Amino acid sequence: MSNKKTRLASLSLAGRWVLTWQSPLFKQKLLMAVAVLLCLTPVFPMFYQYIERREGYFYNDILLNIIPAIDVSIPIFVITWGMALFALTRVVQNPSLLLGLLYGVIIVNISRFISISMVPLNPPHGLIDIWDPITDLFYGETYVTKDLFYSGHTANQFLFFLVLQKKTDKYLALTTTILMGILVMVQHVHYTIDVIFAPPLTYLCYLLARRMAKL
Template sequence: MSDEGTSTLSLAEEIERLEGRVRESARDLASLRRRAQRGAQSEWATIREEWDGLDGRLRTAGLALGVVLFLGAYLFYMNLGWYADQRVLPRSSDWLLDQLPSWNLIPLLSWGWLALHAWAAVTAALYEPRRMPFLLFLLSLYLCVRTLYVFLSPIGAPAAILDMRELDSLFSYVAGEYTFQNEFIFSGHTAVPFLFFLFFERARHKAVMLAGSFAMAGAVLVTRNHYTVDVLSAYLVGYAIYSLARVSFTAVNPQLRGAVTSASPTLR
């Protein structure tokens, strides 16, 4: 066979191999598309199941009570937070802060924190509608406990703090009205994602919030927006708040016991 014929045959074989790969890739893509569609359908089925299982009047009453408690707790926080900001408190540092580098991760603490909790709120509403009264009760209790810590704390900002009021447009807008400067022990940036981690029961939701809590813990330390003890206390006090909320929520209204834990048989 001539060189030209051999070359033509080799080219034809190569084209055939490529066509086989294309067909195989097309089959793989079709399989992935079907799996994605089944996954989406399964997610929507889970969400529909959660919403279909709602007891209208009881859940509405619980949700309304939770909203009232949360608003009351936030007003309590705003008033004592304003008082805390009127004090001139001594600045300090600690051993770990002295060892860590100083990095400007302020956008993570503002916009990142906002995005994380917007995701958490939407996820809770979609996947845990029956447990929303408990979530509001949990966050209300957290606000009350943390407000007392802020009110009674005698220590001011870390000495090398990267001030979010000066370095971030979002925080500068809400500072002094909806959040305050002299609120350190314990770290809300760390504690709130951790509370959502404890609240969620599906593994992937828990993983997102735990990772978010760790990220916030690291960010508040390298920006010197909290002391090390603030971060440690966020986990210890946060767990205590969650445990207290579980006990007291059902003690106040045993009919809402099902709102504390999910009734879903499978949690992914």
Template sequence: MANLLSPTTASPLETVPAVGRRTGWAAAWSRPAFRLRLALVLALLVGLLPVVPGFYHFIQARPGHLLADPLLALLPVHDVSVPTFAIIYGAIAGTFAYLLPRPNLLLRALWGYYFLQVLRMATLWLLPLEPPTTLVVLHDPVMDRIFEVTTQPIVRDLFFSGHTATMALLVLAVRGRAWRRALVLMTVAVGLLVLVQRVHYTYDVLAAPLFAWLAYWLAGRITKRQPAVHEPILF
């Protein structure tokens, strides 16, 4: 975590004047490897769309195990859907705006999100769980429409917390101490809120940043051979 909050060191290219060379999207798009990797990850993400609803309905229909969670019992129980998704979608919008002029970072974030979805589907398949007994259904204005859960909410998608992991991935995707500090605080807030709502066990939330790091590391393996592109760091 110390590395996440440490100042970002500029690369040699970031100290070279931009005059006379293409920067940002112009330089990235000129490389066939970048275009191929971007097209591939977008195709993979689109390919998940028809698969994900059926998979989560399968998870919901399958019985699981109820876990003891003494830490969860210490927290109050409330419906905090509105602040939870206000934070999540606000963080996603802000991070996307940050990444859009930074094609290399955006590419890695997209690959990281893809790997995160695959990892989560794998852990959900391997670890069938029942939600905490005091669950309050979390109402997501976007995902409710995708999964059509007005009659059958998806509540057995437990290990690991996708909301917390997505927030942790945003922390990893940005650069600059101010951005990362703000997103770390928002990630902690989301982790606490999903526990207050009892839509996850403590284990689900604590494991989420580890899987986010793994997904982002895998994304780095895919994109690491990209030549450096001038992407100014804004604090």
């Protein structure tokens, strides 16, 4: 395995993909991940519109109560999609990392379906809608405010931290994870528990994703 990794590292980007693509297992796992993501795409708006109609309960968040609600949509949008593009440019250089990220995204989203279903929360007081025309495409016709436990914005940043390999990339992703956790609370779109539980739950999802993506 180490010899294979060394050989891959010495090749050009095209060479790494040509060599990895020769593996039937890699092709099977990559195509499976893409197929699952395509199947999930129409599920997102159905699920989120369903939970938006559902009545939940309010959580008395002492910390959030003392944080004034401020519209920080722009930095949230920039971090969300800037880091997504950055992580994508990194993982395409290593096919196995791409698999890990794809399976991580799948499992994190499925786990959020489960956790949101099990913990029905109403949005925090003072919530300010996040301006994000890209994410809104997955929500459906009505803006969604009840996709709360756990924070998907924070989870995605932490997933990048787990998947990326270079130390500088990891420092960047860890920084954006912390910033995102703060920003979604300033925006009052998440409770404190949504943010705090995102990293450990994402880590569990990543462990499973890594096992599934292992070649």
